[in-house]
Amino acid sequence: MNTLHCYNSTANLAIFGLDSSQMTxxxxxxxxxxxxxxxxxxxxxIAIIEKNLYFWRLWQGTLIRYYLETTQKITINYQLGVSL
Structure with missing residues (x-):
């Protein structure tokens, strides 16, 4: 039952004059x-936020790992005198 249906049901019941126990x-x-x-x-x-945070952490870790690996390769190649 959606919220709009709840509002409509309550409004309709209030219009048609129910006694106090029914209204309650x-x-x-x-x-x-x-x-x-x-x-x-x-x-x-909360579930959507947790999922987004999980993917952000996953991508962040992947990007950092890629950056570190690339930096190490460039450093090693520079030390060996290999041009890119």
């Missing part, structure tokens, strides 16, 4: 729906 149950359902939606969104956001 529908507002509690709306609250539960919104909390669940917020929880899902926050978990998804």
């Amino acid at each position: 149950s529908y507002f509690s359902t709306l609250t539960t729906c919104l909390v669940n939606r917020g929880f899902f969104v926050s978990i998804t956001f």
Whole structure:
């Protein structure tokens, strides 16, 4: 059930004049729906951030390793007198 559906359901039920116990149950359902939606969104956001950080660290490590290997090759070639 999406958030918009929760809002619409609550608004429609409020318009048609429910008694207090029915309104309480529908507002509690709306609250539960919104909390669940917020929880899902926050978990998804955290997962996306973690995935991006993982790939950044992976690429960063690869780039640093490549830089170090290239620098070593240039240094060794320079010491041996080999031109690139």
